[in-house]
Amino acid sequence: MLPLRLLLICLLIAANTVLHVVPLLVVALVKALVPSDRLRLASNGLLTGLAESWIGVNSAMMDRFTRTRVSVQEDAALQADGHYLVLANHQSWVDILVLQKVFNRRIPxxxxxxxxxxxxxxxxGLAWWALDFPFMGRYTPKQIARRPELARRDxxxxxxxCEKFRAIPVAIMNxxxxxxxxPAKHANQRSPYQHLLKPKSGGAAFVLDAxxxxxxxxxxxxxxxxxxRPSMTDLLADRIxxxxxxxxxxPIPDELLQGxxxxxxxxxxxxxxxxxGLWREKDEDMTRMLGSEGQGME
Known part of the structure; x- marks a missing residue:
């Protein structure tokens, strides 16, 4: 039964994607062709609405087809028209669905x-492009050492x-x-954190500067x-x-805004x-959140 379950859910996700992405691409084409700044600005709202609808349907399917509980503790006053830099740890592709479920329509x-x-x-890929998601080279240190100009590209x-994002409510995820x-990456890094890899600060610094x-x-x-730590298959198979x-x-420290x-x-x-400092506190949060149950599935 599991293969049939996975097939049916994947077909539903694919159908939801087609139903939302096709009109999104039509709106993006109109946005690219029309000369009016007012119409371009209006099209941004339509593009965002379609993306949020797609996320909403995916989240509803997650609720319908799995028994996964998403428990949220918030020390935040979220605003749908806010301007945020969102920083998170990363363990699985499931993280993205969780973040979308938690924040959809509550922040930009x-x-x-x-x-x-x-x-x-x-x-x-075209939908992400139409929504102005930034595409990065993600070059390795060896590639940058051979060609320093690659670092400047990113x-x-x-x-x-970020220039595009200045004029609209935005939540930039990093x-x-x-x-x-x-575990292998954690060991290779000799990470000082129990549950986290070492943070790379460059991307966040460039966003704050821009x-x-x-x-x-x-x-x-x-x-x-x-x-x-789960896989996407674990989610679809209702194993989380x-x-x-x-x-x-x-708050963003003033001294870090320009540099x-x-x-x-x-x-x-x-x-x-x-x-x-953020990562040390996050590691403490992870220890508390996992408690004695953090030694399960790998």
Whole structure:
């Protein structure tokens, strides 16, 4: 029965995607062709509404076809028209569905920094492009060492995206660990945190620099799976009993709003110290959220 269940749910997700993405792409085409700034601005609301509807249907299917409980603790005053930088730990592709379920229509549409290769995902790649999701190269240190100009490409892509976001309510999502948590990665990094990989501060620093006063708060999110780190198949197969989420709203320190992260060593050290402080507290949150149940599924 499990293969049939997975097939049916995947077909429903695919149908929901087609029903929402096709009209979204039509609106995006009109936006690209019309000369009126007023119509372009109006089309942004339609694009966002379609994306939020798609997320809402996916979340409803998650509620209907699984018994997964999403328990949320919020130390935040969320605003649908806010301007946020959202920082979260990353363990699974399930994280994205959880974040969308928790925040959909409660804060602006989450916009992720995506690997450039994801542009070629059928339908969704074009939808992300139409919604102004930034596509990044995500170059390795070895590639950057051979070609330093590659690092500047991602910085410029961040700046271009943030220029578009200045005029609209926005929630810019950043998984600052840069990759999904695994025990092997944790060991290779010699991470000082029990439940987290080391944070990479550069992306968040570039967003704060580009947005300046345009962001009014950080939403610091911890995601914990008491049953163990799951896969997307575990979610569809109803093998995730509970997800625990803790949202903290944090002010953005004034001294971190403007600075040259790449070239100013002192500023970079201050920014990394701030980020490491967030991660130490998040690690403590994860220990509390997992309790004695955190040694399950891997």
């Amino acid at each position: 549409l989450l916009r992720f920094f995506l690997k450039r290769q994801l542009f070629w995902v059928p339908l969704l 910085v410029e892509a961040t700046r271009r995206a 998984f600052v660990e840069g990759t999904r948590f695994t 947005m300046g006063e345009g962001l009014h708060a950080v939403l610091d999110v911890a995601i914990a799976y008491p049953g163990g 009993p509970e997800v625990r989420v803790h949202v903290r709203q944090r 040259d992260y790449q070239n100013d060593r002192a500023f970079r050290a201050r920014f990394q110290q701030w980020m490491n």
